[in-house]
Amino acid sequence: xxxxxxxxxxxxxxxxxxxxxxxxxxxxxxxxxxxxxxxxxxxxxxxxxxxxxxxxxxxxxxxxxxxxxxxxxxxxxxxxxxxxxxxxxxxxxxxxxxxxxxxxxxxxxxxxxxxxxxxxxxxxxxxxxxxxxxxxxx
Amino acid sequence: xxxxxxxxxxxxxxxxxxxxxxxxxxxxxxxxxxxxxxxxxxxxxxxxxxxxxxxxxxxxxxxxxxxxxx
Numbered sequence: 001x002x003x004x005x006x007x008x009x010x011x012x013x014x015x016x017x018x019x020x021x022x023x024x025x026x027x028x029x030x031x032x033x034x035x036x037x038x039x040x041x042x043x044x045x046x047x048x049x050x051x052x053x054x055x056x057x058x059x060x061x062x063x064x065x066x067x068x069x070x071x072x073x074x075x076x077x078x079x080x081x082x083x084x085x086x087x088x089x090x091x092x093x094x095x096x097x098x099x100x101x102x103x104x105x106x107x108x109x110x111x112x113x114x115x116x117x118x119x120x121x122x123x124x125x126x127x128x129x130x131x132x133x134x135x136x137x138x
Numbered sequence: 139x140x141x142x143x144x145x146x147x148x149x150x151x152x153x154x155x156x157x158x159x160x161x162x163x164x165x166x167x168x169x170x171x172x173x174x175x176x177x178x179x180x181x182x183x184x185x186x187x188x189x190x191x192x193x194x195x196x197x198x199x200x201x202x203x204x205x206x207x208x
Binding site: 070071073074075076077079 | 158162163164166167170176178179181182
């Protein structure tokens, strides 16, 4: 746990350094990299500070941490999360089909249409891969 | 699937919160189980039955769904 804490302190420091650096570095080879550096730094900072707080709660109030763990691992909550995720995936599938159809009717660049079709194929491939995977282990 | 969880829990003078703590599940899970909105996994069913010292059949009542109603 102590090692984890040190790691998150280090990542927090790295996040701060990245955010500060992003403010000074404007562009490299004509490409603006200030925004991405600040974004990555802020993300790293937020995630690390959150994790530090979590570890501190785990240490100071183990009963609160245990309650939180029970909530996260509760089988009904897991079923709810899985069902919500599955329904979201289904709806997003329809949204991707609709966007692809709309874009193809709007005569946009072929690359964009290919990209969207690629997304649909990728989703299908993922579904086949995971169906096979769970077929083997369940 | 119906169950006798509420009846047996009350006989054992346990609150939903206390039972949830013993089973390491959330209080909402106990509430949903008692109202019949949620059917437990086989592991949780065993845990519940063992905790109260009854068999799974005594705790959970399986009724075949009428195919005409579907």
